[in-house]
Amino acid sequence: MQVHVLASGSTGNATFIKMGNTKMLVDAxxxxxxxxxxxxxxGTAVEELDGIFITHEHRDHINGLPTLTKKYKLPVxxxxATFDSMYCREILPESCCKVIGDSIDISGVKVEPxxxxxxxxxxxxxxxxxxxxKCSVATDIGFVTDSVKKAIxxxxxxxxxxxxxxxxxxxxAYPWHLKRRIMSNRGHLSNTDAAWTIARMARQKHTKVFLAHLSQENNRPEIAENTVRNILTEQGCELNVDIDIRLTYPDKTASLTEG
Known part of the structure; x- marks a missing residue:
């Protein structure tokens, strides 16, 4: 398995995942x-992608879709409801738009939303x-529910x-209404909440975690990493043995090969 976070943050998100011979994007x-x-x-051509899986319709998760579908005919x-709410839905080729249910098998990879x-x-x-x-992608989370904990x-x-x-x-500098939205149960997850979720989740013996969707305005890579590492250490996790913490970036790829 290869996981490459091509971009992560408010300016755009895309993660390339290769499992076996199957090549997928989560968000574009x-x-x-x-x-x-x-x-x-x-070493991968865009035409080789087996599918693009979209988490939600906000532009920083779908901006590449019009060209990826019209030029390369990639399935999305x-x-x-996500399709219906996309700003670009009317220009996406109908043949490329695939509504996903509880799960789907793509060339031997099971994908569960x-x-x-x-x-x-x-x-x-x-x-x-x-x-x-198993690889899981969970960003843009206002609140970590029990079902999310189980899923990851x-x-x-x-x-x-x-x-x-x-x-x-x-x-x-954000206006209060925006701060309130980000901190709400339908907003975004803080460094502290992310750390506590990782510390308490049921884990493999050695879990690799990419910290994603870092705000360029309201976060710093070193603050995110230190906050998560400190809480994990306090909770008895042995870093780089139990859990390997990695950063992602808005302007460069963060990569990992597993197995």
Whole structure:
């Protein structure tokens, strides 16, 4: 299994996952050109993608879809309400739009969406399974429900939101209504909440976690990493043995090969 977070943050999100010979994107919130170039650097042609799985309809998760579907005819999987709420729905080729149900098998990879709490039509995260490996992607989470905890449990690799530092957000330049939205149960997950979720989740013996969707305004990579590491250590987790913490970036790829 290979996991490459091509971009993560408010400016755009896309994660390339290869399991066996199956190649998939979770979200396509950066330009098709950038996705194509990033994949080429990894030795993959954009035409080789078996599917694009969309978590929700916000532009930083779907901006590349018009070109990826019209030019490359790539299949896109999402919830029906997500398709209906996309700004670009009318220009997406009908043949490319695939409504996903409880699960789907793509060339030997089982993909299961799970509901998350966010201010979108029907937002989801995804768990992907191939042989004995599991990868989960869960970002844009206002509140970690029991069903989310269950869905991400025992992931070998987890791409998980660590959006903001609460103090930076509260004291930052955002207007209060936006701060309130981010901190709400339908907003984004703080570094502290991310850390406690990771500490308490049912885990594999060695779990790799990408901290994702870091706010460039209300977070800092070193703050996110230190907050999560400190809480995990306090909870008895042995870093780099029990859990391996990695950062993601808005402007470069973060990569991992597992198994």
């Amino acid at each position: 919130g950066i330009s098709a050109r950038r996705i194509k170039n990033s994949l080429a650097e990894l 999987y999402a919830k029906a 799970f509901s998350i709490s966010h201010d979108a039509a029907d937002p989801v995260g995804y768990s992907l399974y191939h042989q004995n490996l 449990s025992y992931s070998d690799v987890l791409v998980f939101e660590s959006n903001h530092d609460v103090d930076l957000l509260k004291n930052g």
